Amino acid sequence: RDNGCRMCHGEVGRGDGPIAASLQPPPRDFADAAAFKNPHTVEAIADTIATGVPSTPTPMPPYAHLDERTRLQLAAWIVSLAASPSADHTLEPR
Secondary structure, X not given: OOOOHHHHHOOOOOOOOOOHHHOOOOOOOOOOHHHXXXXXXXXXXXXXXXXXXXXXXXOEOOOOOOOHHHHHHHHHHHHHXXXXXXXXXXXXXX
């Protein structure tokens, strides 16, 4: 199930989704571990998914409606992107 992540972050989390060019700052490229402002751990990223990033000109909305298991799975996928940025990490399920 797609929760809208692809619109900004793109099919494989590189920050190149269909509306990415219109956002300032641009969506994060998850393959770039250095671009993370908060700790790059599964738990920290799951918390960010839950609370969003409200303090930017184009804020990331919170996804608190996703259950904890789903947020942790998404966060683990995001961490895996930075661990092996050239691998095929197509966001699943669709």
